[in-house]
Amino acid sequence: MAARVDQATDAQLLRQLIDGQLPDGRGRYGPFGGCYAPETLMPALRRLASASSDILDQASFQARLSTELADWVGRPTPLTPARGLGASWGAEVWLKREDLAHTGAHKINNALGQALLAQEMGARRVVAETGAGQHGVATAAACARVGIPCSVYMGEIDIERQSPNVDRMRRLGAEVIAVTGGDRTLRAAIDEAFRDWVSDPEGTYYLLGSAVGPHPYPFLVQRLQAVIGNEARAQLLHRSGALADAVFACVGGGSNAIGLFHPLLGDEQTLLFGIEAGGEGAGLGQHSATLAHGKPGVLHGSYSMLLQDVNGQVQETHSVSAGLDYPGVGPEHALLASIGRVHYDTATDEEALDALAECCLLEGILPALETAHAFAGARRWAASNPGKRILIGLSGRGDKDMPTLTKVRPGGQHATA
């Protein structure tokens, strides 16, 4: 468990990860991961672990998933050359446009895949959690498409700051349940979704939206999101004739980042950067930068990095972006940080808001506040590394953030204009 010293070297662990040998049979990525769930859920998690390899690998399932990804999600999503940002930063910048996927974010890749899996497994209903509302909307849409009823748990703070998405979920047929306990954001919504699932582990399917949670969720979500990195790699080679020098993605739980990074882990010349929410500063409760400031611990079923106090109590977090406002991070990211394959850095609320404004004006694209953190990280790196080829995971569109933007940046002015 926690304190076990892993004998494998960093290079060996990276090789195992690239070769598909991790997670191991116990759901471990080196020391991280595992399955710390209440006993009531263990049989369901075992079934899901078998299904995530068996069913997912079936040709008939893959064919159905590919068809739906093309016809309904709109994949492949484009790779857009960002000429305005490139000129401004002195770099060659490419954007992987998950904002153009159906429902406006990468979340749909996972939601559709798991909804199809839930149906194959005979689930009667689906439950999900949501922070920014993007996973909730994606789940509501996927369940409507597949034909399974769904309930989405959402913290009441998030309901207020992402209100357009609440209405969207309801119109797509989902029941949205406000979570009034705990921290009233994503973390409390996950607690509550687990409680729901514990009450009906055999009939209900828990459609977890990030690369977190007990095994097999981090693995399942990575597999379903890897389409981002696989497409982007092929598109960049085709368009530019070369791989990226540096790749940037925002990291909350880390699903879009792991989807983009995982297929690129073997490209040794490509630097990978995960950008966490630096919030208002490095003090307790001011940020959601788990890998920058956290310590190892267990939350929501896996052993990973965690923002916690000396007593092991989970800390309150802050970010202007609801989707990054989470005190944990997926176990594969914890491993990638510990072996140094991915560099994790932070961007503050202000830096993200500036980057969002710049992207709007120079590219004609309104990215999500979460995504804006990746732009802020890329912009900072480009300033000290001129002339490089940069790939940014544009994980979602920012329409949902209009209430927040109107409040914190009325009139659209930005500090750096």
Added chain:
Amino acid sequence: MQRHELISDTLRSVRASGRVPLVAFLTAGYPRVDRFADDLREVCAHADIVEIGVPFTDPMADGVTIQRSSEAALAAGVSLSWILEQLRDMESRPGTPLLLMSYLNPLLAYGLDRLADDAAAAGVSGFIVPDLPFDESGDFRVSMQGEGLALVQLVTPITPDERLRQVCDASSGFVYAVTVAGITGGATALPEGMHDYLERVRAVSTIPVCAGFGIRSAQQVSAIGEHADGVIVGSALVETMERGESAGAFLDSLRPAS
């Protein structure tokens, strides 16, 4: 005698005397942090085993009552270190065997290497860790061995037969048979098939089997007591205490009239 045997022997001897053993749960420092020692003494005087709940910010297996009590206890400054200190410094510590019920992360943060020593020094006989399934419990079990502390494992009505055997073999003190799939403090009606389920657990367990989740009345205690070696009461006791009513009187009211 090993500490885990103190738990199982207590359950057996109460049972042998013709009573259904009561295992009572209270959240440490709730509803009043300054009355923890008094509350614990009172609960101990009216129960056979006492579980002391270590509050956690994310109690994902618990219902609203334990969520509320955990949140309030944390706000009042309760921590695992504080609980162990209180127990260590208690004058006339009760003779009733004590278990700590905690989610895993507060235990990891405390440090497994010193947890067993400090828990034993505080008079604790073992642990219940709801998010530490049998499969992940190896290191924890090893660190508890030196002091002979119990690790009570949970089973549920949907635990498959082979797993049931493994979990019962790995459990010490007693086997915690959750009566319903769900969170603590939920359904009050006893589920159909419960008797068969409890007998199935008893058939494979070599240590006592205690049943809990949603127990609120003497009738339930009596019905479950026919098929279990002890009955666990949690949320209902916490609610009694938060209403300012007597914990002792409530626990006495659960005992079937003999």
